[in-house]
Amino acid sequence: MIDVDIEQQLGAFALAVRFAVDAPIVGLFGASGAGKTSVVNAIAGIGKPGRGSISVNGTLLFDSAQRINLPPDKRRVGYVFQDALLFPHLDVQRNLLYGQRLCPPTDRFIDPARIVALLGLDGLLRRGTVTLSGGERQRVAIGRALLAQPRILLMDEPLVALDAPRKDEVLDYIERLRDDLRIPMVYVSHSRSEIARLADAVVVLTHGRCTAVGDAESILNDPALTSPADRYDDSSLIEARVAAHDPADRLTTLVFDGGQLLVPLLDALPRDRVRIRIRARDVSLAIGRPIDISILNVLPGIVASVGARTGPSVDVRIAVGNGALTARITHRSLRELDIEQGLHVHALVKAVSLDLRD
Amino acid sequence: MQVFGAHEFQIIALSLRVALVSMACSLPLAILVAYALARYDFPGKMLADAIVHLPLVLPPVVVGFALLVLFGRHGPIGSVLDQWFGIVFAFRWTGAALASAIMGFPLMVRAIRLSMAAIDPRLEIAARTLGGSRLWVFASITLPLALPGIITGSLLSFARGLGEFGATITFVSSIPGETETLPLAIYTFTQVPGGDAYALRLSIVAVVLSLVALAASEWLTRRFATPADDRR
Numbered sequence: 001m002i003d004v005d006i007e008q009q010l011g012a013f014a015l016a017v018r019f020a021v022d023a024p025i026v027g028l029f030g031a032s033g034a035g036k037t038s039v040v041n042a043i044a045g046i047g048k049p050g051r052g053s054i055s056v057n058g059t060l061l062f063d064s065a066q067r068i069n070l071p072p073d074k075r076r077v078g079y080v081f082q083d084a085l086l087f088p089h090l091d092v093q094r095n096l097l098y099g100q101r102l103c104p105p106t107d108r109f110i111d112p113a114r115i116v117a118l119l120g121l122d123g124l125l126r127r128g129t130v131t132l133s134g135g136e137r138q139r140v141a142i143g144r145a146l147l148a149q150p151r152i153l154l155m156d157e158p159l160v161a162l163d164a165p166r167k168d169e170v171l172d173y174i175e176r177l178r179d180d181l182r183i184p185m186v187y188v189s190h191s192r193s194e195i196a197r198l199a200d201a202v203v204v205l206t207h208g209r210c211t212a213v214g215d216a217e218s219i220l221n222d223p224a225l226t227s228p229a230d231r232y233d234d235s236s237l238i239e240a241r242v243a244a245h246d247p248a249d250r251l252t253t254l255v256f257d258g259g260q261l262l263v264p265l266l267d268a269l270p271r272d273r274v275r276i277r278i279r280a281r282d283v284s285l286a287i288g289r290p291i292d293i294s295i296l297n298v299l300p301g302i303v304a305s306v307g308a309r310t311g312p313s314v315d316v317r318i319a320v321g322n323g324a325l326t327a328r329i330t331h332r333s334l335r336e337l338d339i340e341q342g343l344h345v346h347a348l349v350k351a352v353s354l355d356l357r358d
Numbered sequence: 359m360q361v362f363g364a365h366e367f368q369i370i371a372l373s374l375r376v377a378l379v380s381m382a383c384s385l386p387l388a389i390l391v392a393y394a395l396a397r398y399d400f401p402g403k404m405l406a407d408a409i410v411h412l413p414l415v416l417p418p419v420v421v422g423f424a425l426l427v428l429f430g431r432h433g434p435i436g437s438v439l440d441q442w443f444g445i446v447f448a449f450r451w452t453g454a455a456l457a458s459a460i461m462g463f464p465l466m467v468r469a470i471r472l473s474m475a476a477i478d479p480r481l482e483i484a485a486r487t488l489g490g491s492r493l494w495v496f497a498s499i500t501l502p503l504a505l506p507g508i509i510t511g512s513l514l515s516f517a518r519g520l521g522e523f524g525a526t527i528t529f530v531s532s533i534p535g536e537t538e539t540l541p542l543a544i545y546t547f548t549q550v551p552g553g554d555a556y557a558l559r560l561s562i563v564a565v566v567l568s569l570v571a572l573a574a575s576e577w578l579t580r581r582f583a584t585p586a587d588d589r590r
Contacts, residue, residue: 044487072486079487085480089502098498099488148488 002026002152002186006042006052006062015039015049015208025178027199027216028188034205036188040154043186044079045072056152057184073102078150082157084141086129092140093125099148108149110181115143118180119173135166139173146183153185159194171197196220196237196277221324234280234315236325242272251296251351258321262296263354280315282353283327286346287337297349301325303341306334318347325349365534366556370563373540376451377519380458381466381512388463388511392470393500397479413525414464422528425457429529453530454537458522462515469514473507474500505582513575517568540564 005018015035028036042049045061053063056077061070078099086095096112116122119139129137138158145153155174159167171194178185178198187198195202195216202219204212212219217237240254240261250265254274261276268274289298299320307315309331316327316339325347329339339345362370394400395407413421429436429447439445447453477500485495501508523541532542544560547553 046483046487071491072483073489073491075487076489077487079484081480081484085478085484087481087485087499098485098490102489102494144488 001055001057002043002184003053003055004039004043006039006049006054008038008042008047008049008052010038010047013038013208017205017208017210018052019203019210019213021201021203021213023184023199023201023215024182025185025187025199025201027195027202028186028205029192029195029199029202029219030190030205032190033207034190035208036190036205037156038208039205040079040156040186040188043152044077044154045070045075059151076103076107076149076151078145078148078153080138080141080145080153080155080158082160084137086132086137086140086144088129090129091125092121092127092129092132095129095140096121096125096143096147099144103149110146110149110183112147114180115146118176119143133166134162135169138162138166138170142170142174142177146177146181150183153183154188155185156188157190159189159191167194174198192220192235193277196235197275221326234326234328235277236280236283236323238276238278238323238325240274240276242266242268242270242274244270256321256323258301258323259299261299261349261354262351264352276354278325278349278354280326280328282349283318283325284348285316285318285327285329285333285337285339286348287343289346290348293348294350295348296351297347297354299325299347299349301345301347303339303343303345305341306339318345320347362559366560366563368535369538369540369543369560370567372451372535372538373520374567376454376458376522376539377516379452380455380462380519381516383455384459384463384466384515385508385512388466388470388515389501389504389508392467392474392504392507392511393496395467396471396474410467411464413461418461418522418524419528421460422457422525425453425460425525425529429453429456447530449530449533449537451530451536454522454526454539455519457525457529458519459515461522461525462518465514465518466511469511470504470507473504473510477503502582506579509575509578509582513571516571520564520567520571540567 001020001022003020006015008015013035015038017035017039028039030036041047043054043056043061048069049062049064051064054061060068061075062068087098090098096115100108100112116125119142121139121143124132124136124140129140132140142158159170162170175198187195189195199216202214202216203210204219217239220237238256238261240256243253243255243260245252245265251262252266254261254263254276263276266274301318301320304317304319304324312330313328314331314334316329316334318325318327327347391410395403427433431437431440431446431448436448447456482495482499485499490498521541523545526537526539527542530537532538532546540560540563544557547557547560
């Protein structure tokens with residue numbers, strides 16, 4: 001449980017943020033300059049808010065009314081920075097153990113061997129930090145923060161300095177930590193896809209204010225919270241379970257409460273929970289069930305709403321079971337097919353356009 | 359054959375003692391002052407900076423005279439130290455060390471400050487979030503990363519102490535066996551007939567000592583600079 005209610009003046013920028021969320025991974029989402037880093041800094045005890053209170057899992061870290069302001073070293077808040085900030089005079093192992101050594105043995109609950117295994121660091125322990133790749137540096141930084149035995153792990157855009165394959169690599173490791181350690185995390189990002197992949201609850205920041213709080217699915221599917229910059233990758237999020245694998249065709253069948261989806265073969269066990277992101281521009285609409293087409297996923301649904309026209313295109317929300325998808329179609333198609341609210345349609349999604357790793 | 363006479367040996371030993379003691383005693387203060395100047399903005403910072411640098415720009419004789427006035431037996435500081443702690447600087451080797459320390463201080467602070475300013479302050483913040491207290495972070499992160507500057511600064515202070523002349527002779531005079539360091543002795547030998555050979559011998563010693571100090575500092579810098587870089 002993270003409870004933040006702070007006001008802070010940072011030069012000309014005024015931060016006034018208030019939210020309380022209880023989720024394994026909280027995504028802090030917003031454009032750059034929205035105040036995301038200031039919020040995590042306040043939680044970590046870097047810089048003092050003018051007014052307010054911060055508590056994590058019932059422990060009060062800061063309260064201006066009660067004059068409580070724990071110094072960063074007494075907060076037990078793990079912090080992973082944008083650039084790993086490894087100590088250059090220490091090798092990987094000493095970096096990892098820096099915080100653990102400062103934590104009393106009775107408070108330790110995360111074992112170094114487990115972190116080394118989870119983050120795949122065995123080959124790196126004796127290495128200097130200068131020779132590490134960007135992904136390796138960030139993994140060491142995450143391990144170092146966790147071994148300080150924190151109550152909560154803050155990650156401030158940990159992937160922003162990495163190229164796409166490295167991002168994927170580190171995301172995989174963060175998912176392993178989430179599933180294995182059960183330590184609450186705050187994940188800061190301006191990237192919808194990272195937030196979509198990791199977060200259970202999302203806090204949206206805009207210009208120093210908290211503009212929305214809620215579970216990841218509802219927030220990320222809300223078109224009102226989408227900035228023009230990431231409209232191109234607008235997408236819907238579907239929570240699904242693995243039903244079966246077809247090794248011959250290299251496909252996996254997923255079930256969700258609106259039907260089933262075929263996707264390229266996933267590295268997951270049957271019944272595993274997965275989250276699929278479907279880009280609006282990858283969804284087509286048909287009135288009748290089409291025959292003789294290559295598209296494998298044909299989902300019957302009802303038009304829930306028709307968005308405003310932007311340029312040649314328009315976003316149409318389709319209710320599929322209890323879930324929903326957005327289809328981005330041209331305005332001409334909308335007119336020619338007479339698509340309007342309440343119409344029964346079929347949403348068509350190419351299996352090859354669905355990729356968990358995106 | 360004995361290379362050095364007892365007198366010469368005494369001069370060399372005294373010089374080394376003065377230079378080493380002045381370096382060692384000014385180091386902790388220089389580290390604190392360098393850290394304050396590198397990391398903090400405080401009222402009067404310009405003034406503090408100017409005072410630290412003063413010995414670098416003042417004629418050394420003026421520094422020596424100021425020391426004589428302040429730290430002499432009857433000076434405002436000297437008399438208190440004498441009465442309360444029994445510490446006397448005037449005309450003692452400790453006075454020579456004090457003069458060397460003050461003349462070397464700006465060089466030492468400059469070198470340490472430069473290397474501290476080059477450390478990303480967020481490394482210290484990261485260490486704080488990992489549970490390190492202010493003091494522990496200073497000892498475990500700041501100091502090791504500033505080590506090249508600390509070594510260079512120490513060498514500069516040591517070399518300055520080995521060569522200090524003006525402030526020393528003004529403050530503590532040139533008393534054989536007590537305050538007569540290498541440069542004072544060389545000067546004295548040049549003033550007496552037939553002393554040139556002694557002056558030359560001692561000058562060669564000064565050159566050798568300086569080279570050894572330089573080599574030692576190079577070696578230390580390489581050894582400790584950023585050990586993580588060299589290991590594979």
